[in-house]
Amino acid sequence: MPHRPHLDKQADFDALLPSARLDRRGFVTTLAAAGFALAVQPVQASTTIHTEPGGLDTGNATIEVEGGALPVYYARPASTTPQPVVLVVQEIFGVHEHIRDVCRRLAHEGYLAVAPELFFRQGDPRSIESVGEILQKIVSQVPDTQVMNDLDACASWARNHGGSPDWLGITGFCWGGRITWLYAAHNPALKAGVAWYGRLDGLPSDKNPHHPIDIAGALHAPVLGLYGGQDQGIPLEDVDAMREALEQAGAQSTIHVYPDAPHAFHADYRPSYRKAEAEDGWKRLLDWFANQRG
Template sequence: MAKLTRRKFIAVSGLTAGFAIAVQPISAKTITTDPQGLIAGEVKIPVADGTIPAFRAMPDSGENFPVILVIQEIFGVHAYIQDVCCRLAKLGYVAIAPEMFYRQGDVSKLSDIAEIRKVVSKVPDAQVMSDLDATVAWAANSAKGNSDRLGITGFCWGGRITWLYAAHNPQVKAGVAWYGKLVGEASELTPKHPIDIAKALQVPVLGLYGGKDTGIPLDTVEQMREQLKGCNANAEIVVYPDAPHAFHADYRPSYRQKEAKDGWNRLKAWFKQNGV
């Protein structure tokens, strides 16, 4: 497994205030959550070798909130991911999206998908797991979060991470993975993929996938289903036959309102039934 660098790094910028440059133009169907009743904005998470920025949203009154980690797509913690946090905060959660690529580069300022992928390819899974552990600790210590009621959800790149973190941290009560890659080649930075941890999974994870996702072949989804039969977790995979990749991303042409709404309702029910 790749080791985390102990080199201190210095913050050069925070989170983007809008949408990532690479996803312009923005769809007219974009959902914007009213922040009234919420505390929402950028925070700094102390991690192993410095701090990373994160977007945090939570109710503006109360305490002991269940915690949900929100894991970004390859475009970073831009407006869409921030709004997902606000939607979850409206449900009574403290939702936190740490910027997972912070050390490697600011993808929100890149317009070329190939350049974005170069940055993302340099992010070690070990770094991600460590940063998420630190985020959970911060939520409990600094955001009135109850880490005994911990959930995780992620989209695309973050969908893969959702499966892996659920295997990494048994404290997680439930996860919801949106169209995350399941199968891949092992490397120093990415030694395991979701299919490799499926049989050992102890945490209930709901996977939401599109039947017309050209990047995640259905045969890999079926392979994952088969592997999950041997685990002790109440894991489940739902496939929407006509949905493409990123069907929840309301700011993109791939958005499918019917499937996105159904998936969101399933997410809410999944977290509730599993104690998040």
């Protein structure tokens, strides 16, 4: 397995410049992109799971950020006691009902969950039927730096709206899974992250100068990665390389692979949903967050 560079934990993550990539990375990225398009299906009208909002405070809000007002969906226990905060990062389809439901599930577990519409400047992916068009017209236009700053703004908003200043977590799905790894290297106040089948490797670009495998040594918080062994877009070779990078860095992060699961096995609104793996992954998420809370 080729050597993968990783960063020293003390490195300034935001000042990094992309290092030279092997030609293999370009080849793998092309295959992964093709597999990603095959693995991702558009949003369906309904979800398998619906979490009732009873006993919760849920709603929509906006946060002033550079470039406009960032829309967010939030869910929290109906209590005045400060709650630990979890940022919930969308898939490429935006903050649809599945992502909102994840927020309500977390709220029932005692968290203030906040899901921002991170594509609001570029467009609404729910208005586009083609996955390829969503990737080209919206996703590829979103700079990682912008996303990091927006998530920082959400964390700050949460602290001023019932969230505890002492505990911040993050979880994300697919596109948001990659962002989860990056945010763990960006925010030193983060306590824990759970990344669901987020891409680990790829070609660098001006908007995406580095990928999770490059920043394994820069993580400020432990991340649990949940991946499918049958994922057409994320080769197991990448998962193994990420594990190696984490081990070399001495990171307290770990990756769990479900051998028979495809990409998006937690997405209960798509044919890729796998009930057993999704439920087990959710339990692992709750345990991971609880363990990091002490």
